Amino acid sequence: MTGNTVFGSDYGIVLSVDGVMVKSNNIYGTIFAGIDVDVASLKVSAVENNTIKTVTNPNLGGGTGIELNCHNISSNRVHSNTLMDSNYGYGDAPAEFAGSNTYLGVLSKIDLTSCPGGNVSKSSAAVGRLRPSAISHHCSRANHSAPHPHLRC
Numbered sequence: 001m002t003g004n005t006v007f008g009s010d011y012g013i014v015l016s017v018d019g020v021m022v023k024s025n026n027i028y029g030t031i032f033a034g035i036d037v038d039v040a041s042l043k044v045s046a047v048e049n050n051t052i053k054t055v056t057n058p059n060l061g062g063g064t065g066i067e068l069n070c071h072n073i074s075s076n077r078v079h080s081n082t083l084m085d086s087n088y089g090y091g092d093a094p095a096e097f098a099g100s101n102t103y104l105g106v107l108s109k110i111d112l113t114s115c116p117g118g119n120v121s122k123s124s125a126a127v128g129r130l131r132p133s134a135i136s137h138h139c140s141r142a143n144h145s146a147p148h149p150h151l152r153c
Helices: none
Strands: 005-007 011-015 026-030 033-037 051-055 064-067 082-091 102-110 138-141 144-146
Touching: 011 026, 026 033, 033 051, 033 082, 051 064
Parallel strands: 005 026, 011 033, 026 051, 033 064, 051 082, 064 082, 082 102
Antiparallel strands: 005 138, 138 144
């Protein structure tokens, strides 16, 4: 799952099995999360070098760049992502998660408070947020373009 562009969907990419590399994707204008890591732990998969911009969950005033779902996810497997314009860079992160990323317009870099054993979230200074623009439902993979609400792997 490399080199995709995803526009305007609930989730950009949902990682539901270990073994898939999620690298160098561009995800814009999602509602809940740019990437949802829905795997108990990652031993093979890596989530890195992705750009996620404008996650807009209207119920929370903003969404999450990468949702970790309180799973046993190591910072060694999920890192080097660029996260912009959302409430959380990483949501529901396990207590030991650190993350090494670029954050722009993100209110809280890593949410460490929602999971058992969590502590205070690592916050960035509040920054002005861009208003999401009208974004079409479009997914482009290599040279193939087709309407697609989100990618699931």
